[in-house]
Amino acid sequence: MVASLAGLWFLLKIVLFCGIRYGACSQEAPLVLGLRLESPAGLVCMKDRIISAPEGATFKLRLYGTELNGSWPWVAFAGAAGGAAGAVGDAPDPCGQESSRGQSAFQVTGVFTPDEKYSGLITVKVRKRSISAGVGSGKSYYHLCVLSGGKWASSGPDRLRINTDTGLPADYIPPWGLAVLVVLLLLVCGLLRTVNLSLLWLDPVELYVLHSCGSEEEKRAAKRLEPIRRRGNFLACSLLFLSVLGHSVLGVLLYRALGSILSAVFTSGFLIFLLAELVPHILCSGYGFQLAPGLTWLAQVCLVLTFPLSCPLGLILDLALRRDITTCGIRERAMEMIRTSVNDPYSEFVKEEFSRGMLRSKTVEDILTPLKDCFMLPSSVILDFSTMSEIMQSGYNRVPIYEEERSNIVEILYVKDLALVDPDDCTPMTTITKFYNHPLHYVFNDTKLDAMLEEFKKGNSHMAIVQKVNNEGEGDPFYEVLGLVTLEDVIEEIIKSEILDESDGYLDRKVKRPLAPLEISLEPRTVHEEFSLFKPPEGEPKIRTSPQLLLATHRFLSREVSHFSPGRVSEKILFHLLRHPSVNQEVHFDPTNRLSAAHYLYTRNHPVDYFILLLQGRVEVEIGKEGLKFENGAFTYYGVSALTLPSSVHQSPVSTQCQSPRDPFESADGTSPSSYCPDYTVRALTDLQLIRVTRLQYLNALMASRVGQSPDPPEIKILPNSQTKLLNEKNTTQQGGSSAQESSTEEEAHG
Incomplete structure (x- = not known):
């Protein structure tokens, strides 16, 4: 009885030991579920679960599975008998033959490098054909072999195969070719967008206005643009179709180059936004009308290329909508309102529409008269005939009076203040200025013109002294006088023209451009009198x-x-x-x-x-x-x-x-x-x-x-x-x- 119990206990130990041993062995056996070509380069590529590589190439494979940390080596490649490409069930499994694994053209070099929980990298090198010439002819296929339970067997449900042919795929494009195609497509897309913006920026009515009232250069440009601009829907369909086609091809090429959908989408979107949208808008906003005549030939080429598709679509749009889709209805309504209200010289809409932009975009520093060009008099001057004739000859109604230096303006003299002054009395300047005591009006250099106009409209003064805070150098900041600005300067900025009166000696007072001399003498005394001739000269007998x-x-x-x-x-x-x-x-x-x-x-x-x-x-x-x-x-x-x-x-x-x-x-x-x-x-x-x-x-x-x-x-x-x-x-x-x-x-x- 005791002997039988001892024998039973010994049998249980053996069964338990084998079970534990079998369980441990089964847990340690690696299981490969799939593989992927890591960082494709050169002629090594993967398509339809077949990796193609030339002789002498070295590449890396990423293996996916479980229990991939077994004793090395547990991965190898074996060539199919006679180059068979079918499953293992159709032919003997080549992985079980030591000769097939040893003569395989694909040899694993190094060891398995796990970098994640369920994946890792192996390095594969393709041997020369002379070594593996005996393994079939033509295309040779190799299976991935995994050591499991002490036996080598093919891994994967449908047999991963490797092709060693050196021939390239039919749709293979080298990296430099992809780069050239991407650059060309970006240029084409940007050019098409430029053509779209430059040719369709102006509507036919605006082109007609330029053709009728513009300069000679504008008339020639409008004449060239009118024929193709009349086909607005046809041209818009053609350019939009080519632009969308270019964007699609660009995305596919970037996917081929980058190998990732997400990176290809973001890269193509950024490049299209920057080079095919933003840059054309910047160019056409300032030079669109100048570029348009030179791009008409390209628009005609686009019309010819897309004629079968864009022409029917353009006709359908013309018949269905009965208008040009490239024109804006709100813009036409605004132009109609301006035309209907232009007969009213005091229309608030017209004044606000045409003066808002120019007055709010400029400051008084842009239109002021510099201090060195201003007519000014020192406070110590005497109002004799010489001084008064100089004031009259200047032609200004308001004369700044300064002390010691020109930037220190202390008073303003109005010419009407001199009506009751006798030059023979030699009245000091300070007597007149302190009697009338006209207030000084200061503004900062960054004051907008619309705010300056509102100040002038209050009636306090029609002349202001422009100053700024000078923080340069050492010491405390101080106010620096830059020049003078008048109501006339603001009005000239609104009408975009110089206002000349009978006392002006310059056509443009900002740049001191003199008036053109008259070729034919007019009526006597039309020329401004020079009162300085009548001043008593110094050194001559009185x-x-x-x-x-x-x-x-x-x-x-x-x-x-x-x-x-x-x-x-x-x-x-x-x-x-x-x-x-x-x-x-x-x-x-x-x-x-x-x-x-x-x-x-x-x-x-x-x-x-x-x-x-x-x-x-x-x-x-x-x-x-x-x-x-x-x-x-x-x-x-x-x-x-x-x-x-x-x-x-x-x-x-x-x-x-x-x-x-x-x-x-x-x-x-x-x-x-x-x-x-x-x-x-x-x-x-x-x-x-x-x-x-x-x-x-x-x-x-x-x-x-x-x-x-x-x-x-x-x-x-x-x-x-x-x-x-x-x-x-x-x-x-x-x-x-x-x-x-x-x-x-x-x-x-x-x-």
């Missing part, structure tokens, strides 16, 4: 006529006396003539001897050769044989005929301004008398201040004016009995040429 009276005399002669009109005597020559000491004269009246010979300016039948303009005082005029007498005062003139040829018909002094004088250079000759005999008498009744111009002075002024206006100065004709140095110079320098003639006439014009 004349008896004040600057104000000299200005009035100059204007009177040039406008009222035809002999001194700008068409005969230039304004500058007339000015120099009036300033000559011999022309400005005074007659002192002696009340004790009223009939003194010094009181007579003209005596009847006594020859004279001068013209007189009365500036101050009174005279008595006696006319004709009847001795009719009357009194005259300031700004009456006598002896106009004495300046040209004497006439046989005596003229009264009151009718001289109505005559049409003849050219003295064409009429003077050696037989003409040298003096003029008036038929009236002019006698002083009070102290007189007058202008006395002799015939010689007038003729020299005429000649000097002609020399300044003509490149070929005319020949001077002087009366033969004139005893002057001019006549002597003419007789001695007749052979000298035109240059000497010009210099002599200019000298005599002043004396």
